[in-house]
Amino acid sequence: MLFHTWTFAIFFATVYPVYRLTKGTRLELPWLLAASYVFYGWWNPLYLLLIAYGTIMDYWIVVRMEKSRRKKWWIALSVVSNLGLLGFFKYAGFVAANLNWLLAHLGVGYAVPKPDILLPVGISFFTFQSMSYIIDCYRGHVEREHSFLRYAVYVSLFTQLVAGPIERASNLLRQLREEHRITREDVSDGLSLFVVGLFKKVALADYLALYVDKVYGAPGNFGAPALALATFAFAWQIYFDFSGYTDMARGIARMMGLRLMLNFNNPYLADSLGDFWQRWHISLSTWFKDYVYIPMGGNRGGTLLTYRNMVLTMVISGLWHGAAWTFLIWGVLHAAGRVLTRELERSRFYRERVPRPVKQLGVFAFVTFAWIFFRAQSLGDAWLIVSRICAGGIADPAFPLLALGLALAVWAYQFLYESKARTMLEWAPVRVSLAVVLVVYVATFPAGAAQKFIYFQF
């Protein structure tokens, strides 16, 4: 069930009034859980077994961990259970394929059977959300949740179940415990977020996808200009697609009186790679920082260890996105980028002498380059694209001017938003006009049938 479909509109129009009626009563949590399970089961009812298993297992582990002296054993069991599930569904095929490649090269006449499993939507997201609760409980950062229902709602809440933000118990579970009423501001803010997200997805991401899919589907048929523009377009497509989803998710939650964390903060205005990772997929970046980077020692063990921890974190982050060498290379590229630029970013020259727009363009160029590996269908395609772009050449890329104009207009808007001219954008007539234009455009000129979100595959 996609947010930008009539199916979801009807679903939400049914769920929301009942939610408001039951809010603060004993029926609130059962209703939210039922709605969330219907939402998730819409893709495939069998997925419900998976999320139910994860929820029951983690809840039970925390109950046992609280009473046990050997807390480490319980946390280990949870990590094995969660990562085992994730590993089986997400990485089994990848591991088997690579193992078979290795066996074939070693001349071993045996092939590991390749599991034919469909990756359950959102598994990486709700697994990480559940793990964060257990780790926080273990560390004593959050209290154990005594209500199983509430915990089940925390894991499966339909607003951010399939593609985040990856929430923390200290935020979402706390809000589910608190009694609060939904204000008019919640509804209007939620609507504001939802409409912006809808526009990003329907008018921008799905539009740019047409060009990106065409070029990346057969990169050998295109020259340098088309490949470069398709890469530029993908940078914006993935941003609009993912942040559009997040905006809609946050908007829906906000209408329900729940505040989900900020997940994107104009990442293409970042002036360093470190800054980029504080603006891009913030819920995942902070998850890796809190549960991988810092436990490995963070920046406490000297320069070399810091770099090692940064590299490992980025590589794991790359692999989180998918079981493919392209994602791994993407992670390695970002790791290398961060290691190489960290000292530069700290230098006085870079901080004071290099104009901010130059830094921003540099970061954007690097991030866009790395997206080639993220988007390419294979490593071979990625190398082909890189080599063709580097070789240059002149050919009409046939890139739609309207799409270019829209992407640049959003970029300009973001620059304005982070400048002193922001007050101009906040002038009520501008905001109202903008809202009307966005809704009219989405209603009149949508791009074909509703497309899935890119991050659903992760």
Add this chain to the structure above:
Amino acid sequence: MQGVANKPPPDVRPRSGIDLRFGSNAMRLSGRQWAVAGLVFLAFFVFAPSLWERAEKLDPPPDYRLPYDLSSDYWLFSRCARLAEARGEVPVLGDSVVWGQYVKRDATLSHYLGERAGAPQFANLGLDGGHPAALAGLLRYYGGDIAGGRVILHCNLLWTASKKHDLSSEKEFRFNHPTLVPQFLPCIPCYTETGSKRLSIAIERHMTFFSWANHLRVAYFGQQDLPTWTMEHPTADPLAAMRAGLPAADDPLRHEPISWTARGVEKQDFAWVDLETSLQWRFFREAVETLRARGNKVFVLVGPFNEHMLNDESLKVYAARKRTVAAWLEANQVPHLVPPPLPSELYADASHPLAEGYRLLARQLWESADFARFAAR
């Protein structure tokens, strides 16, 4: 239900370090501002189609029919139906037989009917590919403007000639006008669109705005959505395309106007679907009932059908089929004509006549007492 307002306030970073700020853009409207934006959008949603109708020039020449490329422009169909009603013309509804697959617009059934009447009083509202299931949907959702008037409805039994024609085949295939057919019930076995898409279709066809938005796509962007159109015309100005006006009324001939025998078509043995269980026959009856429920005076033309093309077995089935259809129309007091077959050389294929065939068919209609009574009302 009572409680304290949410904490923490929107634009602060709480101690947990989790950023709960509103968002990363300035489009944050208050409830009152949303009310204003909502009203403006509602006004656009309601009035844009009618304002567009005033601005978009449609002055159909005699014998106008929907241009072939605009076959899925149901908003324009609706507009043409309104225009026919305003001009006092009798709409002739049906599939490509009415539309005139092998002839130019001045050689169709509606043209010759008008010619014999001495005035162009019949409007060609044929829909290319308009099988009965689509026709029933077209009338239900886009034909409200012809309520109460006289209507000639064409019944083409070719749509019951096989499970595929009848849409009762279990095997999925793409058929014409899927957005006009019932999305859920009755179940069309060969239609396997996703539930979500079906729901969208079912909702949007009740709203004029969406059929108008589809009109923009079909009429100005080559039946594509705007983004796809810009992929093919990367430097073109979409607004200029919209200012260009509707495509011309004159269609080139779709097919060479030669007879089926000259085309080398062999005699056929159709795998007819049982009429009792036929989906298309059911939808045809629904179309008649929809029209009659709206107070239309309906005249049904059963055929033409190229009986010369049928082998003996098929011919027997077809003859029985005609009798069954005529009996149903009789029982329901629907004036109708089951004309005798046209001469073989006047058919271009299984059901489409050539120009001379339409002329002859018009004469047969005018010679029928039922039709003369119907037309004289």
